[in-house]
Amino acid sequence: MDSRLSAWALNVSPSPTLAVDAKAKALKAAGEDVCGFGAGEPDFDTPQFIKDACVKAIAEGKTKYIPAPGLPALREALAEYYTEKKGLKDIKFSNIIVSPGGKFSCYLAFLATISPMDEVIIPAPYWVSYPEMVKLAGGKPVFVYAGDESDFKINSAILEKALTPNTKMIVLTTPSNPTGAVYTKEELQDIVDFAIKHDLYILADEIYESLVYDGVEAISPASLSSEAQSRVIVTSGFSKSYAMTGWRLGTICAPDDIAKAVASLQSQICSNATTFAQYGALEALKRPDLASEALSKMIVQFDRRRLMFYEGLNSIKGVSCRRPKGAFYVFPNISSFGMSSANFCAKLLEDELVAVVPGSAFGSEPNIRFSYAVSEQTIEKGLERFARFCSKL
Numbered sequence: 001m002d003s004r005l006s007a008w009a010l011n012v013s014p015s016p017t018l019a020v021d022a023k024a025k026a027l028k029a030a031g032e033d034v035c036g037f038g039a040g041e042p043d044f045d046t047p048q049f050i051k052d053a054c055v056k057a058i059a060e061g062k063t064k065y066i067p068a069p070g071l072p073a074l075r076e077a078l079a080e081y082y083t084e085k086k087g088l089k090d091i092k093f094s095n096i097i098v099s100p101g102g103k104f105s106c107y108l109a110f111l112a113t114i115s116p117m118d119e120v121i122i123p124a125p126y127w128v129s130y131p132e133m134v135k136l137a138g139g140k141p142v143f144v145y146a147g148d149e150s151d152f153k154i155n156s157a158i159l160e161k162a163l164t165p166n167t168k169m170i171v172l173t174t175p176s177n178p179t180g181a182v183y184t185k186e187e188l189q190d191i192v193d194f195a196i197k198h199d200l201y202i203l204a205d206e207i208y209e210s211l212v213y214d215g216v217e218a219i220s221p222a223s224l225s226s227e228a229q230s231r232v233i234v235t236s237g238f239s240k241s242y243a244m245t246g247w248r249l250g251t252i253c254a255p256d257d258i259a260k261a262v263a264s265l266q267s268q269i270c271s272n273a274t275t276f277a278q279y280g281a282l283e284a285l286k287r288p289d290l291a292s293e294a295l296s297k298m299i300v301q302f303d304r305r306r307l308m309f310y311e312g313l314n315s316i317k318g319v320s321c322r323r324p325k326g327a328f329y330v331f332p333n334i335s336s337f338g339m340s341s342a343n344f345c346a347k348l349l350e351d352e353l354v355a356v357v358p359g360s361a362f363g364s365e366p367n368i369r370f371s372y373a374v375s376e377q378t379i380e381k382g383l384e385r386f387a388r389f390c391s392k393l
């Protein structure tokens with residue numbers, strides 16, 4: 001026996017964002033006054049009408065297995081959402097899978113399409129889990145980079161340089177975690193054209209689709225044409241838009257063959273996502289009036305905090321911050337201080353008890369990530385401490 005652990009286990013790294021959050025929580029528990037900006041989850045409660053529907057489902061005994069790909073009524077409602085709200089064509093309930101979380105949706109999408117040796121182009125800054133998931137699916141992550149100067153957005157010219165005969169897929173996160181960038185229709189068209197020309201899939205992670213600001217719209221690359229739709233796998237979920245992180249409910253909207261494969265994989269790996277949780281999610285879709293009221297309240301607050309950070313960070317000497325258009329993160333550039341992002345963040349936590357995630361975790365050394373899923377008081381205090389920290393460097 002070479003090792004007690006598998007090659008997969010030896011090869012996978014733990015999530016650095018969860019690690020920062022855990023460290024901040026441990027310091028807090030020890031009585032320290034920590035400003036934690038590590039967490040990637042809304043600080044709002046799940047809307048009451050969604051909770052009520054779930055409680056009702058439990059009371060009615062909706063506590064048994066359902067078909068592995070999800071509650072039929074929820075899949076129907078999601079198919080309607082993609083057709084009517086997102087501009088995809090003829091999405092049927094068989095194109096929809098409800099999974100145990102947006103994260104698991106991404107993993108299933110890789111498992112369904114990636115074979116050993118296949119390469120997946122991951123644009124950095126990237127969400128921390130993609131490279132590990134690609135490796136767990138047996139594939140090879142290939143990184144391309146677009147930094148501050150291009151608003152963290154890649155294009156076909158950048159993709160071209162990473163293309164090999166083994167390239168199978170491109171990952172696109174729009175709106176993006178960690179950058180908050182949102183691709184425009186023209187930018188997506190360029191990438192979709194590239195994918196079509198080279199016969200590639202696109203994994204479009206749209207988990208932040210509802211959290212956009214400055215009047216921008218989160219467009220799905222799948223909506224651009226039927227040819228696009230035939231090669232885009234859209235993953236999303238309820239965690240961010242409805243403040244339902246703990247419910248573990250994700251979605252996949254995929255072409256027939258891929259949706260079928262995803263359903264088979266899910267049926268063998270975990271059966272259905274929690275039954276009564278899906279009744280809560282169904283209510284979210286069946287009551288768009290209540291859902292949009294709850295969402296608007298969240299967005300108003302997120303937007304205020306976004307601008308506090310955007311203005312506050314840019315007023316600090318040596319720090320520059322792009323204006324994020326979506327999600328709930330700011331990703332300022334701190335390279336002028338001449339420290340690695342990991343050292344910078346470690347020192348920031350030690351000196352000022354401010355917890356942020358180093359850009360290196362997302363494949364972008366010049367930056368650090370603050371989550372603004374925290375109160376305005378915390379942001380005010382955090383910015384004050386951060387400014388003091390920077391002024392001493």
Ligand SMILES: *Cc1c(COP(=O)(O)O)cnc(C)c1O
Binds near residue numbers: 100101238239249250
């Ligand atoms: C939060 C997040 C997800 C999924 O989260 P779940 O809690 O698994 O639903 C997926 N992609 C990105 C980029 C995220 O930030």
